[in-house]
Amino acid sequence: MGDVNFSVNNLRQFLSIKDASVWASDYLDKTISESNISYLIQYGKVKKYGNNGSTLISIKDLKDYYLTFNGQREIDWKKKLGSDLNWSLSFDNLRETDTTKHVHRLHPYKGKYIPQLVEYFIDSHVDQFKKDIYFKKGDIILDPFSGSGTTLVQANELGIHSIGIDISRFNNLISEIKLLDYDFESLSTDINNICKKINDFEEDKKILLFEQELNNEIYKFN
Numbered sequence: 556m557g558d559v560n561f562s563v564n565n566l567r568q569f570l571s572i573k574d575a576s577v578w579a580s581d582y583l584d585k586t587i588s589e590s591n592i593s594y595l596i597q598y599g600k601v602k603k604y605g606n607n608g609s610t611l612i613s614i615k616d617l618k619d620y621y622l623t624f625n626g627q628r629e630i631d632w633k634k635k636l637g638s639d640l641n642w643s644l645s646f647d648n649l650r651e652t653d654t655t656k657h658v659h660r661l662h663p664y665k666g667k668y669i670p671q672l673v674e675y676f677i678d679s680h681v682d683q684f685k686k687d688i689y690f691k692k693g694d695i696i697l698d699p700f701s702g703s704g705t706t707l708v709q710a711n712e713l714g715i716h717s718i719g720i721d722i723s724r725f726n727n728l729i730s731e732i733k734l735l736d737y738d739f740e741s742l743s744t745d746i747n748n749i750c751k752k753i754n755d756f757e758e759d760k761k762i763l764l765f766e767q768e769l770n771n772e773i774y775k776f777n
Contacts (some may be wrong), residue, residue, distance in 0.1 A: 569604060569611040572596075579617060585650055595620065641684045646671050658733040664703035664726070673709040690715055704730030 570578055572592045579587035592612065595601045601620050604611040629642045646654065646669060654669040677690045690696065692714035698706045701719030707730055710717040721727055757763055 568614050570614060570617075572610055572612070575612045575617060578614065579621065582618070583621060583648075585648065643682075644672065644675065658708060659705065661733060662703060662729050664729060667703045667705050670705055670709050673706050674713075677706075677710060677715065678713060701730055702726055704733050708733050 572589050575592045576587050576589045579592065595617075596603045596610070596612065601612055601616045604613065628647065629645070632645075633640050633642070649669075649671065654671065656670065659667070659670055675685065677696065679688050679691065681688060690710075690713075693716070695716045695718065696706065696710050698717065698719045701707060701721045703726060704719060707717045707719045711734060719727075719730055721730070
């Protein structure tokens with residue numbers, strides 16, 4: 556742990572883990588949790604300081620880390636692929652909760668891409684790289700390798716019709732489940748009934764009691 560002479564002015568340059576998560580969230584404009592900050596300390600990404608037994612982090616150290624982390628990847632890839640690389644398509648500013656939003660997190664399909672990438676190409680915006688609009692509301696998109704249905708879902712959100720084809724019946728099932736219209740009240744009732752039946756089954760069969768006894772016996776060997 557670093558030794559610092561904590562004067563009143565100097566102390567203002569340091570943050571607790573909780574305050575550091577708030578500062579970093581504001582600085583990066585995305586949620587940074589206390590566990591994220593603890594990870595940086597644990598693995599030596601930022602230096603740990605102490606004051607009366609508490610853990611403090613230097614604002615400068617934290618800022619330097621994020622500047623290096625966020626900027627260096629872009630610099631490195633542009634050196635490899637050229638300065639005209641459209642870095643915005645890396646979407647490295649997004650959290651996992653953003654890239655797996657709503658139905659996109661229903662199944663951990665390994666071959667899917669993030670919905671924001673699809674949105675970029677089929678929505679109505681233009682920029683330095685995408686100079687034309689290719690689809691408008693009411694058009695039809697054909698995805699001959701639809702996978703888990705990411706393109707179909709995003710087209711649906713934008714009011715674009717879509718046709719998906721995939722050789723895998725399971726992939727088609729995932730897509731259909733994502734795209735069906737649901738009665739949420741009925742769905743909630745069915746889910747609650749299923750949960751109740753599972754709980755009742757576990758209680759009747761004393762499964763939880765058995766698991767506890769089993770764990771106690773296993774514990775004797777550890």
